[in-house]
Amino acid sequence: MGGRAQPDRKQLPLVLLRLLCLLPTGLPVRSLDFTRGTDNITVRQGDTAILRCYVEDRSSKVAWLNRSGIIFAGQDKWSLDPRVELEKRTPLEYSLRIQKVDVYDEGSYTCSVQTQHHPRTSQVYLIVQVPPKISNISSDVTVNEGSNVTLVCMANGRPEPVITWRHLTPTGREFEGEEEYLEILGITREQSGKYECKAANEVSSADVKQVRVTVNYPPTITESKSNEAATGRQALLKCEASAVPTPDFEWYRDDTRINSANGLEIKSMGSQSLLMVANVTEEHYGNYTCVAANKLGVTNASLYLYSKY
Numbered sequence: 001m002g003g004r005a006q007p008d009r010k011q012l013p014l015v016l017l018r019l020l021c022l023l024p025t026g027l028p029v030r031s032l033d034f035t036r037g038t039d040n041i042t043v044r045q046g047d048t049a050i051l052r053c054y055v056e057d058r059s060s061k062v063a064w065l066n067r068s069g070i071i072f073a074g075q076d077k078w079s080l081d082p083r084v085e086l087e088k089r090t091p092l093e094y095s096l097r098i099q100k101v102d103v104y105d106e107g108s109y110t111c112s113v114q115t116q117h118h119p120r121t122s123q124v125y126l127i128v129q130v131p132p133k134i135s136n137i138s139s140d141v142t143v144n145e146g147s148n149v150t151l152v153c154m155a156n157g158r159p160e161p162v163i164t165w166r167h168l169t170p171t172g173r174e175f176e177g178e179e180e181y182l183e184i185l186g187i188t189r190e191q192s193g194k195y196e197c198k199a200a201n202e203v204s205s206a207d208v209k210q211v212r213v214t215v216n217y218p219p220t221i222t223e224s225k226s227n228e229a230a231t232g233r234q235a236l237l238k239c240e241a242s243a244v245p246t247p248d249f250e251w252y253r254d255d256t257r258i259n260s261a262n263g264l265e266i267k268s269m270g271s272q273s274l275l276m277v278a279n280v281t282e283e284h285y286g287n288y289t290c291v292a293a294n295k296l297g298v299t300n301a302s303l304y305l306y307s308k309y
């Protein structure tokens, strides 16, 4: 559109007049209402930003400003920031270099060029990006089945990272939620395991951390097989219980507790317990009880050792 340049041209002398008035005083330059399209420059935190500006001839009067003041007026550095310097690879270049860019550098920067015939200013908007970083995540927790559990994962980054939670199940990753807080109401034993928090933005690869959730529950006997054995042979009774924490096992013959002695041996490992009879005699036949217990409960199952002829 041809009409667009008109208001700009009318505005420019006014802009420069105000700018030049401001130069000696160092007053805020916010009043510069320059409406030309702004270029964005995106830089990662810690990197160097170069804001390009070129003059038409060497006699131009030039300055770099940001929202809070003048950075350079001609060759004179007004800013006290050692990270800021001019980049002049050619006589007509008047670019601004900012090293080790940080988030507070974000904002608009104005290069003001005053020549005899073509006064102009150009503005760039510096966007500072920060890779996602998880700053705080819940520590591993142990809860009883049925409890309410809240996991928290906080992350920093620019743009604001998106947080996703997943339950890492043996069958694969199960999507859980998209919040800093993951609330599990009435947790079940199937919901125990590792939870992964992922914080992602477009700046770099996501930051990932894990929390282990242990769900305690009372024992249930999952296997208790009666067995048969001939006298003079070895016999084995097996009892298996599911429980967290790992259950303790006890064996009873009718109402009498059995210990590893007199040819009987109890071997408990993890969720399983074995009662072994080294040399079966008539009195070994009968009713046995396997008892599995942890701090949340106790349960039992009856097994029978039958004679085999």
Ligand SMILES: *[C@@H]1O[C@H](CO)[C@@H](O)[C@H](O)[C@H]1NC(C)=O
Pocket (backbone or CB within 6 Å): 037, 038, 039, 040, 125
């Ligand atoms: C600069 O970024 C802003 C917001 O981040 C956006 O609205 C604008 O369109 C961008 N300008 C250019 C020239 O890309």
Ligand SMILES: *[C@@H]1O[C@H](CO)[C@@H](O)[C@H](O)[C@H]1NC(C)=O
Pocket (backbone or CB within 6 Å): 066, 067, 068, 069, 070, 071, 079, 080, 081, 084, 104, 105, 106, 107
């Ligand atoms: C503007 O520049 C001054 C001087 O270099 C600096 O202290 C200030 O942080 C800058 N402000 C912004 C918004 O970049």
Ligand SMILES: *[C@@H]1O[C@H](CO)[C@@H](O)[C@H](O)[C@H]1NC(C)=O
Pocket (backbone or CB within 6 Å): 135, 136, 137, 152
């Ligand atoms: C992490 O978050 C927890 C819960 O909000 C809080 O109690 C703790 O102080 C935080 N730790 C750090 C290092 O911010």
Ligand SMILES: *[C@@H]1O[C@H](CO)[C@@H](O)[C@H](O)[C@H]1NC(C)=O
Pocket (backbone or CB within 6 Å): 146, 147, 148, 185, 186
């Ligand atoms: C778990 O949360 C629900 C809903 O907020 C509440 O009704 C229930 O009492 C809570 N249960 C426990 C064990 O705190």
Ligand SMILES: *[C@@H]1O[C@H](CO)[C@@H](O)[C@H](O)[C@H]1NC(C)=O
Pocket (backbone or CB within 6 Å): 232, 279, 280
């Ligand atoms: C089993 O016990 C019987 C009777 O006590 C004995 O005769 C036999 O030798 C034993 N067998 C083994 C393999 O120890």
Ligand SMILES: *[C@@H]1O[C@H](CO)[C@@H](O)[C@H](O)[C@H]1NC(C)=O
Pocket (backbone or CB within 6 Å): 254, 255, 287, 288, 289, 302, 304
């Ligand atoms: C074995 O003993 C248990 C408990 O003492 C009892 O409940 C069960 O009926 C008995 N089984 C047989 C087959 O006698």
Ligand SMILES: *[C@@H]1O[C@H](CO)[C@@H](O)[C@H](O)[C@H]1NC(C)=O
Pocket (backbone or CB within 6 Å): 252, 289, 291, 299, 300, 301
């Ligand atoms: C097995 O469980 C039953 C029912 O809870 C109980 O009455 C019995 O005393 C238990 N037996 C043993 C040996 O703990």
